Amino acid sequence: MLSVVQAAAAHPAESSASSNDRGIIRQILVDLGVSPERAHTMQVYLIGPLRILLIVVIALILARLVTRLARRLVGSLRLMSPLLRATPRGEDRLKTLASVFASVFRVVIWIIAVLTILGQLKINLVPFVATATVIGAALGFGAQTLVKDFLSGVLILAEDQYGVGDSIVVGSGPNATSGTVEGVNLRTTRVRGVDGVVWYVPNGEIRTVGNNTESDSQAIVDVVVPHGTDLQAAGRAAEQAARELAGEPAWKGVFVGDPTFAGVQATDHDGATLRIMAWTQPGQHFRACRQLRLRILERLRQSGLAWADAVPVPPPAVPGDSPDES
Numbered sequence: 001m002l003s004v005v006q007a008a009a010a011h012p013a014e015s016s017a018s019s020n021d022r023g024i025i026r027q028i029l030v031d032l033g034v035s036p037e038r039a040h041t042m043q044v045y046l047i048g049p050l051r052i053l054l055i056v057v058i059a060l061i062l063a064r065l066v067t068r069l070a071r072r073l074v075g076s077l078r079l080m081s082p083l084l085r086a087t088p089r090g091e092d093r094l095k096t097l098a099s100v101f102a103s104v105f106r107v108v109i110w111i112i113a114v115l116t117i118l119g120q121l122k123i124n125l126v127p128f129v130a131t132a133t134v135i136g137a138a139l140g141f142g143a144q145t146l147v148k149d150f151l152s153g154v155l156i157l158a159e160d161q162y163g164v165g166d167s168i169v170v171g172s173g174p175n176a177t178s179g180t181v182e183g184v185n186l187r188t189t190r191v192r193g194v195d196g197v198v199w200y201v202p203n204g205e206i207r208t209v210g211n212n213t214e215s216d217s218q219a220i221v222d223v224v225v226p227h228g229t230d231l232q233a234a235g236r237a238a239e240q241a242a243r244e245l246a247g248e249p250a251w252k253g254v255f256v257g258d259p260t261f262a263g264v265q266a267t268d269h270d271g272a273t274l275r276i277m278a279w280t281q282p283g284q285h286f287r288a289c290r291q292l293r294l295r296i297l298e299r300l301r302q303s304g305l306a307w308a309d310a311v312p313v314p315p316p317a318v319p320g321d322s323p324d325e326s
Contacts, residue, residue, distance in 0.1 A: 059113035070101035148204035153186035167212040213283035225306040226271045235261040241299035
């Protein structure tokens with residue numbers, strides 16, 4: 001009896017804790033025949049690892065579910081906003097955006113899980129939070145442009161403003177950049193110019209962009225004819241030459257409809273500017289303009305409406321060929 005009293009006096013806190021403990025693990029162990037004190041001790045040592053394991057399992061489950069959640073989120077945004085329209089590249093854009101949002105969600109989930117695990121290990125989180133706050137503030141001030149580029153890239157992908165293979169014009173005025181898109185990611189757009197130069201344009205710097213291949217393009221050809229030209233006849237000849245080109249088998253798939261003579265665009269001291277217009281397939285207006293200009297100029301020259309046919313120039317006399325020199 002004396003030994004029991006001495007043991008209880010020596011460990012009053014442990015006896016009180018074990019008697020007041022109503023944990024599930026302790027109760028299961030007691031039901032299995034383990035003493036209450038030992039069951040309490042085992043619960044104390046098991047509850048922490050079990051909680052950590054539960055946190056990891058929950059984080060893994062959420063990380064698996066965020067991919068489907070991100071896809072539904074992007075799909076709902078596309079349905080809600082008229083800007084997020086469906087296009088032939090819509091499925092690829094949806095997959096790209098869904099993967100981006102899923103990656104962000106997974107990072108947030110695991111950060112919360114790690115902080116929760118550290119709290120279960122009784123680690124003081126104040127230094128971590130303070131350090132993270134300072135680093136976050138520094139990155140926030142220093143990476144504003146980077147964040148702007150990423151947000152602009154998300155909107156470009158979501159709205160499908162342009163894609164790989166499109167012919168675009170970025171900016172306006174003398175600083176405009178034009179060419180074919182070779183790559184688009186969240187930070188930059190890679191454009192190859194007509195001269196072969198590859199331009200890397202940060203998405204955050206793109207304020208205006210023109211897409212030449214989003215829908216049917218229009219070929220506009222201006223031809224300057226000298227003063228005194230029969231403009232009506234020249235216009236009819238130019239339109240006829242353009243329509244003959246559009247009817248050729250090699251060019252039927254390029255033109256959409258028949259080219260038309262739009263009239264006189266302008267006049268100046270050089271002459272009058274005639275304009276021919278034709279709708280083409282997306283992005284085909286550049287090559288159509290070059291061929292139309294060639295055919296129209298040649299037709300006007302051959303018909304004598306704008307320029308006379310070239311007069312043959314006799315070859316220069318070679319010494320010794322003249323009969324007078326014999």
